[in-house]
Amino acid sequence: xxxxxxxxxxxxxxxxxxxxxxxxxxxxxxxxxxxxxxxxxxxxxxxxxxxxxxxxxxxxxxxxxxxxxxxxxxxxxxxxxxxxxxxxxxxxxxxxxxxxxxxxxxxxxxxxxxxxxxxxxxxxxxxxxxxxxxxxxxxxxxxxxxxxxxxxxxxxxxxxxxxxxxxxxxxxxxxxxxxxxxxxxxxxxxxxxxxxxxxxxxxxxxxxxxxxxxxxxxxxxxxxxxxxxxxxxxxxxxxxxxxxxxxxxxxxxxxxxxxxxxxxxxxxxxxxxxxxxxxxxxxxxxxxxxxxxxxxxxxxxxxxxxxxxxxxxxxxxxxxxxxxxxxxxxxxxxxxxxxxxxxxxxxxxxxxxxxxxxxxxxxxxxxxxxxxxxxxxxxxxx
Amino acid sequence: xxxxxxxxxxxxxxxxxxxxxxxxxxxxxxxxxxxxxxxxxxxxxxxxxxxxxxxxxxxxxxxxxxxxxxxxxxxxxxxxxxxxx
Numbered sequence: 001x002x003x004x005x006x007x008x009x010x011x012x013x014x015x016x017x018x019x020x021x022x023x024x025x026x027x028x029x030x031x032x033x034x035x036x037x038x039x040x041x042x043x044x045x046x047x048x049x050x051x052x053x054x055x056x057x058x059x060x061x062x063x064x065x066x067x068x069x070x071x072x073x074x075x076x077x078x079x080x081x082x083x084x085x086x087x088x089x090x091x092x093x094x095x096x097x098x099x100x101x102x103x104x105x106x107x108x109x110x111x112x113x114x115x116x117x118x119x120x121x122x123x124x125x126x127x128x129x130x131x132x133x134x135x136x137x138x139x140x141x142x143x144x145x146x147x148x149x150x151x152x153x154x155x156x157x158x159x160x161x162x163x164x165x166x167x168x169x170x171x172x173x174x175x176x177x178x179x180x181x182x183x184x185x186x187x188x189x190x191x192x193x194x195x196x197x198x199x200x201x202x203x204x205x206x207x208x209x210x211x212x213x214x215x216x217x218x219x220x221x222x223x224x225x226x227x228x229x230x231x232x233x234x235x236x237x238x239x240x241x242x243x244x245x246x247x248x249x250x251x252x253x254x255x256x257x258x259x260x261x262x263x264x265x266x267x268x269x270x271x272x273x274x275x276x277x278x279x280x281x282x283x284x285x286x287x288x289x290x291x292x293x294x295x296x297x298x299x300x301x302x303x304x305x306x307x308x309x310x311x312x313x314x315x316x317x318x319x320x321x322x323x324x325x326x327x328x329x330x331x332x333x334x335x336x337x338x339x340x341x342x343x344x345x346x347x348x349x350x351x352x353x354x355x356x357x358x359x360x361x362x363x364x365x366x367x368x369x370x371x372x373x374x375x376x377x378x379x380x381x382x
Numbered sequence: 383x384x385x386x387x388x389x390x391x392x393x394x395x396x397x398x399x400x401x402x403x404x405x406x407x408x409x410x411x412x413x414x415x416x417x418x419x420x421x422x423x424x425x426x427x428x429x430x431x432x433x434x435x436x437x438x439x440x441x442x443x444x445x446x447x448x449x450x451x452x453x454x455x456x457x458x459x460x461x462x463x464x465x466x467x
Contacts, residue, residue, distance in 0.1 A: 091383075152415070258441035
């Protein structure tokens with residue numbers, strides 16, 4: 001497909017690399033955070049960091065909903081799935097993720113729970129209609145890319161009068177997370193982490209538009225370039241950020257013009273607004289409790305809210321003390337700064353949030369062989 | 383998680399669904415979030431839902447810009463071998 005492979009062209013990547021190298025001022029450093037796990041993955045998969053001058057550094061952010069789901073909420077999901085007469089539907093990403101005591105949804109299934117993987121939230125409708133005697137619960141996770149789908153599911157369930165369908169809502173919101181990184185004391189102290197600009201998420205922005213980022217650019221004087229997920233998209237975004245920083249500008253620019261507008265998808269926003277409301281606070285694994293960090297189902301749809309219907313209680317979980325994920329997803333540390341990275345904590349046996357999902361920072365470092373890379377971004381001698 | 387792929391609409395099915403093609407793979411996607419897609423349109427699909435249209439004019443502009451940058455550096459004779467670290 002032209003609109004995928006066209007954005008992976010090697011000659012254009014090399015030319016963009018030359019263009020960035022020519023623009024980057026050797027006398028200064030550029031620390032650019034890609035918020036989204038999809039970007040992190042593209043950067044590693046295509047070796048984008050190696051195409052950039054040494055003073056242009058990519059800092060990896062927290063944008064992976066699988067990674068940031070708080071462990072007590074995953075524990076509750078596993079408990080829900082294990083109830084009698086429950087069919088529990090989840091996106092494939094969540095099945096392997098270990099909760100406390102190393103349990104997972106996949107393990108729950110092995111122990112007899114009816115856990116099923118779905119590609120689309122709407123498959124829940126078919127399962128609920130086909131199994132009227134069972135409680136069918138959809139495990140809703142994701143950023144604003146996925147939230148409208150869940151909203152549509154709830155409205156359809158209401159229209160079809162499916163009384164046995166409910167949604168366990170764990171949707172998170174992007175602006176709160178960016179705000180948290182910008183507000184963290186670490187970001188303001190020059191010696192811990194420095195972020196000069198952001199590469200913004202493309203598909204989240206296709207829904208919410210570029211307008212929500214305008215506040216960050218104005219308040220924190222940080223440029224944001226919304227970029228697609230293909231390697232040329234990321235490189236062009238880096239080029240645009242370097243030029244903005246050189247000119248001393250902090251604007252919202254849009255590289256992903258083929259999918260993002262300033263207003264975003266109004267239909268999707270209206271659906272989200274109809275069904276969901278912001279929670280006062282929501283816990284993110286690794287980032288802690290964020291003000292307005294997630295959404296919940298409005299009370300008029302509470303019949304479809306699994307948290308209500310099953311009176312879910314959340315426990316407390318202590319994370320492994322050696323795990324550096326909270327610093328890693330803020331961009332303060334690199335995986336190699338963590339003593340358990342690649343030894344105790346591996347993709348097969350993940351301890352922290354950055355390793356649990358394939359899109360996590362540690363998982364990307366592990367998969368693409370950057371185990372030896374230190375904070376300075378240099379390869380350690382073997 | 384938020385990965386989405388461009389697909390081409392091959393048929394409009396009833397009540398908010400479309401049949402789409404991605405490199406020969408034909409799949410059904412929900413068009414509840416986009417207004418009146420037509421056959422031949424490109425959509426960006428995430429988890430079974432078209433989240434927006436792919437603006438073909440803008441996509442072509444971006445591709446043309448990449449081609450122009452590549453051609454410019456090739457003409458200028460800049461060695462396009464990036465530093466390997």
